[in-house]
Amino acid sequence: MSNSDIVMSFIDAWNTMDWDAAADLLSDDIVWDNVPMATMEGKAVVDAAMRGMAPEAVDWVVLSIAENGNKVLTERIDNFDMPGGKRVELPVMGTFVITAGKISLWRDYFDLASFTSQMA
Numbered sequence: 001m002s003n004s005d006i007v008m009s010f011i012d013a014w015n016t017m018d019w020d021a022a023a024d025l026l027s028d029d030i031v032w033d034n035v036p037m038a039t040m041e042g043k044a045v046v047d048a049a050m051r052g053m054a055p056e057a058v059d060w061v062v063l064s065i066a067e068n069g070n071k072v073l074t075e076r077i078d079n080f081d082m083p084g085g086k087r088v089e090l091p092v093m094g095t096f097v098i099t100a101g102k103i104s105l106w107r108d109y110f111d112l113a114s115f116t117s118q119m120a
Helices: 003-015 019-024 043-052 112-119
Strands: 026-034 039-041 057-068 071-082 086-099 102-109
Touching: 003 019, 003 057, 003 071, 003 086, 003 102, 019 026, 019 043, 026 043, 039 043, 086 112
Parallel strands: 026 102
Antiparallel strands: 026 039, 057 071, 071 086, 086 102
């Protein structure tokens, strides 16, 4: 499985809200850096944060993906259907680092103001 395949499997797990499958693709020392927000460290912390978002549906659309060594870059539109009928559509640029077949760094860049206004 290529590094891009690992990232696409992770995105597929998000899209089906299979949090166990998503967590299985993370290294124990994963760092999740949502650039405009707080950085999270450790598999248990990241797993809890993923589950804690509590969307009703997820649809991450990959516009572009590129692999260079152990780094995978994604240009995406992350769509979330949230409780109360809120729909969040967020352009995201993501970087994933793969170490020993697991995601060890997940860094997403997005517009926090756009996210918070859609969540309000």
